[in-house]
Amino acid sequence: QHTTGMILPEAIMHMLKPLVAASDSLPAVLLALLVCQVLWFAGIHGTMIVTGIMNPFWLANLAANQAALAAGQPIPHTFLPAFWDHFLFIGGVGSTLPLAFLLMRSRAVHLRTIARMGVVPGLFNINEPILFGAPIIMNPIFFLPFILIPMVNAVLAWFAVKFDLVAKVVMLTAWTTPAPIGAAWSTNWALSPVIMCFICMAVAALMYYPFVRAYEKTLLQQDTENAQVEDEDMGATPSQA
Secondary structure (H helix, E strand, O other): OOOOOOOHHHHHHHHHHHHHHHHOOHHHHHHHHHHHHHHHHOOOOHHHHHHHHHHHHHHHHHHHHHHHHHHOOOOOOOOOHHHHHHHHOOOOOOOOHHHHHHHOOOOOHHHHHHHHHHHHHHHOOOOHHHHHHOOOOOOHHHHHHHHHHHHHHHHHHHHHHHOOOOOOOOOOOOOOOOHHHHHHHHOOOOOHHHHHHHHHHHHHHHHHHHHHHHHHHHHHHHHHHHHHHHHHHHHHHHHHO
C-alpha cells in the first residue's frame, strides 16, 4: 500500500482490469460459445468449463452494473450470466427448446418420443434428454446448427443491447429459470428482453428446421429398411422349417 497506494486486493483487481474489460466484448462471447459448444458436441460438459472461467469476470461486471443502476448512471456491461442463459441457451446448451417443439411434430416416432420426454425439462433449461436421446451429441447432422445457433443469437442480442433496443442485465438469476421470465427478471422486469428471447427462439427454430427434416428422413428410411428385413426374415422362417 505504501508503494502503490492500493491494498493487495485492489492491486490484483487493477492488474486484472484489462481481462475484465476484454471479457465483456463480442469476440469474448463468440469464443466462449465456440469452446462450450464444441466440447459439448464431443460429450464434454463445456458449460461447466467455460462458466468456471467466466464467473469471476461476470460477477465483477454484474457488481458494476448494479452500482451504476443504484447511482442512476448508464449501465456499462452486456455479457453476463443472464445474457448467456436466457438469450443464447434457451432450453439448454445449443438453444434446444425450439428444437424440442419441432421434434414433437416429427413423423419419426423416435424423435416424437424424445421430444415429449425433453420439452418440460427444456422449459427449465435442462436438455440432456434431447442431447443424448435424439441424439445431438456426436450426431454429424446437427453439428452445424448446434454450434452456430447460439453464436448467431449472440450477435443479434449483443447489437440489440448495444443499440439500446434491449435492457441490460442487472440481476443474477438461476439458470433453470424459464427463458422469457429469466430475461425479464434479470433486467429489472423490462419487456424488451422478453421480445428478444422470443426472437432468438424463432431464429433457432428456423435454423434447426432443415436439419430436423434431413435427420427425420434418415430415420424413416432406416425404419423402412428394418421393416423390410424383418418381413424377409419372417417369410424365410416357414420355408426353413
